[in-house]
Amino acid sequence: MRRKDVGVYIHVPFCERVCPYCDFAVVARRVIDPAEEARLVTALQTELRARAPAYAGRSLATIYFGGGTPSLLRPASIAGLIEAVRGQWNPDGEPLEITLELNPSTVERERLPAFRDAGVDRLSIGVQSFDDESLHRLGRAHRVDEAHRTLEAARSAGFTNLSLDLIFGVPSQDLAGVRKDVREALAYRPEHVSAYGLTVEEGTPYATAVARGQLQPADDETGAAMMEAVSADLGAGGLERYEISSYARPGYQARHNRRYWRREPVLGIGVGAHSSESPGSGTPFGARRANERQLAAWLARIEGGGGAGPPQFEALSEPEARSEAGFLGLRTQPGLNRRRFEAEFGLLPEVCWPALQELREAGLLEEADGAWRLTQRGWLLSDTVFERLV
Ligand code: SF4
The missing domain is CATH 1.10.10 (Arc Repressor Mutant, subunit A)
Incomplete structure (x- = not known):
């Protein structure tokens, strides 16, 4: 029997810089102007109020702040959004999982205790690699020492559920480098690791560089060997693989991510966010919708009272x-x-x-x-x- 609950995904589109391989709905902002932040938060709350009734009668299971880099928002903004979501549904009886994605940087580290006070109980940290050359090749805004400081600060702030993102198959990275990244990650005893092979997404600067022969991603055989090593090393470190890219200690599988794989309802709000609904009357095989991907256009729609994207769910065949x-x-x-x-x-x-x-x-x-x-x-x-x- 399908559970009658809902998970909420909130997309924050700001990043310190846009990584050349990224194809998410993001815009570059090193520091966010308070007026722009307030406008975004108001628009997110407006969309939440408008769309929550489609999930009426459910209980609340998870909240996930993704992006982008949601930790660029002030803790008060995150707290306000959590409160707004909680105001729409009753909890489902299990502890609510509230995840915040963050990237290693000074500003965000200082905010960690306040994020925890706001109710965030799980951090997903975009470490990607413990090698500066790889971070440089990925175009990431942070360096290895900042990743170490962020992980230490997260534990000091009392977070007991940390997920680390790692990327393998970066140009110039070899198998030994990948295994070293895993070893360094395990030193923090993370509860969860997401390890992705670098993919070349069409339309990104990275794809252009590959097409011009300026960058060479790992070939399939090397990528497979890296994935095998990552899986074996994380397994030996106590993290069991439970999805292609996801590894967890017992009891720490990501409840929000699991909703997607189980095809459970998720309300996605914000620019470019996706929503899903279970089978129901009129949509016997479930339904999906995707929000507008351009920030200015999404804001204009929300502020103009026009909704965030297509007016309705599209029924799956x-x-x-x-x-x-x-x-x-x-x-x-x-x-x-x-x-x-x-x-x-x-x-x-x-x-x-x-x-x-x-x-x-x-x-x-x-x-x-x-x-x-x-x-x-x-x-x-x-x-x-x-x-x-x-
Ligand atoms: S930090 Fe993540 S979301 Fe932001 S640009 Fe880089 S890959 Fe994209």
Whole structure:
């Protein structure tokens, strides 16, 4: 049975600088003008009030401040937004998970205790690498010493649920460098690590540099070897892989992120934010919507009373919903539950996609305990698997 709760994602579009590989909805701001911040917070609250009724009758499970760099906002702004969200729904009986993404920088470190007082109980820290050359290649605004200081400050401020982001496959990085990053991350005994292979997104300056031959990302074989090493080293450090890019100590899986993989409702507010709704009347296979991606246009819509993007959810078709269920289920360690899939779509996954058997014979998938799962080799070649589910 589907849970009757909701998670709320709040997008803050400001970053100290825009990293050349980034394709999120962001604008560069080293320091945010208080008037611009107040305008953003007011617009976010307006959108929240306008859209919360679509999730009426639910309880509140998670709040996630993403971006962008939400920790560039003042703690009072974060506190005001948390209060506004809490005012819309009752808690779901479990402790509310409230995550804030932050990047290592001086201004944000000083704000950590106040963020905690505001109710934030989980930090997702964009460390990316413990090597200055890699950070430079990524175009990141911080350097390694700032990452160390931020992690120490986060623990000193009393945060007991830290997630570190790492990126591997950076040009010039070798396998030893990746393993060193993991070792340095583990030294902080993080509760959670998200480790991503660097991807070249179309339309980014990074993609242009690759096309011109100025940058060479890791080839597939090197990327796979790096992912394998990251998984093994984090596993040895006590963090179990529970999704392609996500590792956690027992009890510390990201509840908000899990909502996406389980296709549970999320209300996304802010520029470029995405929302999802479970199957319901008129949308038997669930629905999705994406907000306007340009900050000025999003503000104009909200302030003009026109909503944040498309006027309504777009209903998923049955084939779209099946593909999404297959792709998201297989991303996770529990895998794609056969009977749950059948209950929702009226056929078993292997009937829907005969290719699953071929992928099993190729050693990329296994079927056990009522679920289809990626094998160790499947984790490394997941794109090949997902291509067959469309
Ligand atoms: S800090 Fe993150 S969100 Fe901001 S520009 Fe860099 S990659 Fe994008």
